[in-house]
Amino acid sequence: MRATVLYGPGDVRVEKRPDPTVQAPTDAVVRVVRACVCGSDLHPYRSMPVTPEGRTMGHEFIGVVEDTGSQVANVKRGDFVIAPFAWFDNTCEFCREGLTTSCLHGGFFSETQAEAVRVQQADGTLVKAPVGEDSALLPSLLTLSDVLITGHHAAVTAGVNARTSVTVIGDGAVGLLAVMAAKRLGAERIILMGRHQARTDLGREFGATDVVAERGDEGIAKVLELTGGHGSHTVLECVGHMPAYEQSLGVVRAGGVISRVGVPQYDQASAGRSLFGRNITLTGGPGAQRKYVEELLPDVLEGRIEPGRVFDRTVSLDDTHEGYRAMDQREALKVLVRP
Numbered sequence: 414m415r416a417t418v419l420y421g422p423g424d425v426r427v428e429k430r431p432d433p434t435v436q437a438p439t440d441a442v443v444r445v446v447r448a449c450v451c452g453s454d455l456h457p458y459r460s461m462p463v464t465p466e467g468r469t470m471g472h473e474f475i476g477v478v479e480d481t482g483s484q485v486a487n488v489k490r491g492d493f494v495i496a497p498f499a500w501f502d503n504t505c506e507f508c509r510e511g512l513t514t515s516c517l518h519g520g521f522f523s524e525t526q527a528e529a530v531r532v533q534q535a536d537g538t539l540v541k542a543p544v545g546e547d548s549a550l551l552p553s554l555l556t557l558s559d560v561l562i563t564g565h566h567a568a569v570t571a572g573v574n575a576r577t578s579v580t581v582i583g584d585g586a587v588g589l590l591a592v593m594a595a596k597r598l599g600a601e602r603i604i605l606m607g608r609h610q611a612r613t614d615l616g617r618e619f620g621a622t623d624v625v626a627e628r629g630d631e632g633i634a635k636v637l638e639l640t641g642g643h644g645s646h647t648v649l650e651c652v653g654h655m656p657a658y659e660q661s662l663g664v665v666r667a668g669g670v671i672s673r674v675g676v677p678q679y680d681q682a683s684a685g686r687s688l689f690g691r692n693i694t695l696t697g698g699p700g701a702q703r704k705y706v707e708e709l710l711p712d713v714l715e716g717r718i719e720p721g722r723v724f725d726r727t728v729s730l731d732d733t734h735e736g737y738r739a740m741d742q743r744e745a746l747k748v749l750v751r752p
């Protein structure tokens with residue numbers, strides 16, 4: 414099969430790799446119908462050390478089951494399935510609490526920009542969707558693999574509801590879908606911090622009531638002005654860089670919650686008096702939870718939400734390098750990959 418491999422900064426190649434096979438009785442092989450490029454893929458795309466072996470790329474996909482191991486009972490050949498960006502058994506003590514990203518027998522995908530994927534723990538991981546390969550819903554279903562469930566995780570862990578004001582930091586796909594998730598959970602005041610107008614316009618359509626294009630101290634001052642000088646009850650940090658975290662500290666209200674779902678590109682950050690003195694809660698993390706896919710799927714199937722609007726470009730698998738380039742250059746918000 415063909416698969417996307419990164420060899421170093423900017424060096425994306427699509428090359429032949431061995432076809433995935435069932436190796437354990439709990440495995441399935443899924444033929445990829447749609448994959449995509451994630452904002453988090455851009456971190457290694459920009460800074461990965463050059464390596465002669467390369468590393469396979471991608472963690473988001475939807476597809477059709479081609480083969481299953483002898484113990485797989487919930488999906489069968491021909492089923493259309495959604496995979497969140499982690500795999501898990503859905504039976505261990507963490508999975509039973511809903512935290513499938515901490516599954517004792519799980520892991521994270523890193524090979525899905527390809528023609529097919531080996532899915533470990535297929536019964537726990539894969540969620541069936543009653544659609545065909547030509548469904549107009551494919552882009553929206555693909556967001557259940559990462560960007561929508563990640564935005565939803567930010568909103569859920571922050572405790573967003575009808576009584577909380579919300580500030581979303583970041584106008585990438587996760588930020589825009591965090592707006593959608595906050596709106597879906599009942600938030601009435603949603604401030605979106607982002608400076609790309611085409612993106613923040615989409616954010617307004619998803620439910621943002623205010624847009625703040627300024628960053629740093631100026632951006633913080635704007636949010637404080639919009640919130641009576643006190644800041645926002647909940648802050649959904651959807652970027653991962655230090656300035657976005659510092660901005661979160663600046664716009665959160667006393668007693669509020671910051672939830673981070675952008676993968677932090679730092680190890681050290683201010684977490685002493687900046688959080689303590691004002692009773693701030695810091696939460697967030699990877700949100701590849703099965704319950705989110707199951708909860709959000711009906712809204713997508715019935716057309717109540719259309720998260721697939723974040724995709725503004727499609728490339729063939731052979732042109733995946735062009736998808737990375739377009740996202741890196743901010744020409745594209747999110748790129749769909751079609752094997």
Ligand SMILES: [Zn+2]
Binds near residue numbers: 506513518
């Ligand atoms: Zn588990």
